[in-house]
Amino acid sequence: MAVARVALVAGATGLVGREVIAALLAAENAPGTASLDGAPIHILHAAGRRAPAALARNVVVHAVDFSALPSLPPVDDVYIALGTTMAEAGGQNAFRAIDYSAVLATAQAARRAGATRCGVVSAMGADPQSRIFYSRIKGEMERDLQALGFSTLVIARPSVLAGNRQPLHQTPRRGESLSLALLQWLRPLIPANYRAVAARDVAHALVHAVRHGTSGVQVLSGRALQSG
Amino acid sequence: MAVARVALVAGATGLVGREVIAALLAAENAPGTASLDGAPIHILHAAGRRAPAALARNVVVHAVDFSALPSLPPVDDVYIALGTTMAEAGGQNAFRAIDYSAVLATAQAARRAGATRCGVVSAMGADPQSRIFYSRIKGEMERDLQALGFSTLVIARPSVLAGNRQPLHQTPRRGESLSLALLQWLRPLIPANYRAVAARDVAHALVHAVRHGTSGVQVLSGRALQSG
Numbered sequence: 001m002a003v004a005r006v007a008l009v010a011g012a013t014g015l016v017g018r019e020v021i022a023a024l025l026a027a028e029n030a031p032g033t034a035s036l037d038g039a040p041i042h043i044l045h046a047a048g049r050r051a052p053a054a055l056a057r058n059v060v061v062h063a064v065d066f067s068a069l070p071s072l073p074p075v076d077d078v079y080i081a082l083g084t085t086m087a088e089a090g091g092q093n094a095f096r097a098i099d100y101s102a103v104l105a106t107a108q109a110a111r112r113a114g115a116t117r118c119g120v121v122s123a124m125g126a127d128p129q130s131r132i133f134y135s136r137i138k139g140e141m142e143r144d145l146q147a148l149g150f151s152t153l154v155i156a157r158p159s160v161l162a163g164n165r166q167p168l169h170q171t172p173r174r175g176e177s178l179s180l181a182l183l184q185w186l187r188p189l190i191p192a193n194y195r196a197v198a199a200r201d202v203a204h205a206l207v208h209a210v211r212h213g214t215s216g217v218q219v220l221s222g223r224a225l226q227s228g
Numbered sequence: 229m230a231v232a233r234v235a236l237v238a239g240a241t242g243l244v245g246r247e248v249i250a251a252l253l254a255a256e257n258a259p260g261t262a263s264l265d266g267a268p269i270h271i272l273h274a275a276g277r278r279a280p281a282a283l284a285r286n287v288v289v290h291a292v293d294f295s296a297l298p299s300l301p302p303v304d305d306v307y308i309a310l311g312t313t314m315a316e317a318g319g320q321n322a323f324r325a326i327d328y329s330a331v332l333a334t335a336q337a338a339r340r341a342g343a344t345r346c347g348v349v350s351a352m353g354a355d356p357q358s359r360i361f362y363s364r365i366k367g368e369m370e371r372d373l374q375a376l377g378f379s380t381l382v383i384a385r386p387s388v389l390a391g392n393r394q395p396l397h398q399t400p401r402r403g404e405s406l407s408l409a410l411l412q413w414l415r416p417l418i419p420a421n422y423r424a425v426a427a428r429d430v431a432h433a434l435v436h437a438v439r440h441g442t443s444g445v446q447v448l449s450g451r452a453l454q455s456g
Binding site (some may be wrong): 045047050051053054056057058060061062063064065070073092 | 258268273275276277278279281282283284285286287288289290291292293298301
C-alpha cells in the first residue's frame with residue numbers, strides 16, 4: 001500500500017509546477033493509498049500575485065514573502081519549481097533572488113518543517129563554475145541544496161524545450177552551451193502542446209523519484225525526463 | 229497593545245467576506261499589534277471554485293469540501309460569511325446545505341481548532357419560526373450556532389441592501405416581511421457603490437465586535453451596522 005506523504009510545493013503556477021500538483025493529486029488519490037482523503041498539498045504562493053485559478057480539495061495555499069517565510073505545518077517532501085526570467089525579474093540581482101534565494105529559503109523552511117526529501121527543477125547545463133550567469137545560478141542553487149541534509153534529493157535538469165520558460169538573455173560564450181542557445185532559438189517553433197507534454201513528463205519523473213525515496217542525490221536529465 | 233488573533237474565514241469571496249478579510253488585515257497590521265508580521269488568516273474555500281484573485285501575505289487558503297472538513301490549524305476567531313442564492317443553489321435542499329449546514333460545519337471545525345469567538349453574517353428577519361424559508365434557515369442557523377459554546381458570538385443581521393446578494397425567490401406571506409420584499413424589489417435601483425460601502429460597514433462592525441470580545445451573544449442590526 002502506498003504511504004500518504006504531505007507535500008510542499010513552491011512555484012505551483014508555473015508550467016512544471018502545475019504538473020507537479022496534478023501528479024501529486026493523482027498519487028495521493030490513487031487506489032490503495034493509505035489516507036482515505038489524500039494527504040494535504042501545501043503550496044507556497046508569492047503574496048499579491050495571482051493565485052492558482054481552481055484549487056483541488058486538500059490543497060492549502062500559503063501566501064508568503066519568500067524573503068521572510070513563516071513557519072510551516074509538518075511536511076514530508078518539498079518540490080521546488082520556482083523560476084523567473086531575466087526580463088520579468090528586471091536584472092541579475094532580482095533573478096538571483098528567485099532562482100537562488102527563494103529556492104534555498106523554501107528548502108530550508110521545509111527542512112525546519114520536517115521534510116526529508118526534496119525534488120527541484122533546475123536546468124540543463126547547471127554548473128556553479130559556468131561563465132553563463134543563468135547556468136551558474138542554477139549550479140550554485142544545486143550545490144547549496146545539497147548541504148541542507150535531505151536524505152533524498154532529486155534534481156531535474158530539463159532542456160529548454162521541456163517547459164522551461166527562462167530565456168537566457170545573455171550570449172553564450174563561444175563553444176559553450178551552443179546546443180542550449182540553439183534550442184532557445186528554435187523554441188518558438190516548438191508546438192505549445194509538445195512543451196506541455198514535456199513539462200508533464202518532467203513533473204512525473206520528479207514526483208516519482210521523490211516518492212520512491214532513493215537515498216542520496218539523483219540527477220534526472222535527458223531520457224530520464226521523458227515518459228514511454 | 230492589541231493582541232494578535234488567528235482568524236478563520238469562510239465565504240471570503242463574497243461581498244461581505246472580502247471586506248472581512250480587508251478589515252482583519254488592517255487590524256493585524258495596525259501599529260502596536262503584538263505580532264510583528266500579523267497573525268495568519270485562514271480561509272476555507274470550496275474546492276474547485278475560483279479562488280480569491282490576489283492573496284495578501286499571511287493568508288492561507290484551504291481548499292475544502294464543506295461537507296467533510298479536515299482538521300484545521302489552531303485558530304482564535306471564526307468569521308462566517310457563507311451564503312448562496314436559491315437560483316445558484318438550484319433548490320431548497322441545496323440552499324440549506326450552504327446557508328445552514330456549511331455554516332454549522334465551519335463553526336464546529338473552528339471550535340475543534342480552539343476558536344472561542346464567532347462572527348456570523350445572518351440576515352434581517354432571521355427567525356426559526358418564520359414561514360419564509362430563507363428567514364427560517366437563517367434563524368435555525370443562528371439558534372444552532374448558539375449551542376456550540378462560543379464565549380463570544382456576534383450575529384450580524386444586515387438588511388437586503390447591505391451587500392446581501394440573496395434574493396428571496398419566494399413570495400412573502402401577507403403582512404409578513406413586507407419591508408424585506410420592498411427592499412428586495414428596490415435593490416436594482418441602489419447604486420453598486422452604496423452596496424459595497426454597506427458591505428464594508430457590516431464587515432467592520434462584525435470584526436470590531438468579535439475582536440472586542442464581549443461575552444455572550446450579540447446581535448448587530450440597523451444602525452449598529454453603519455459607520456459614522
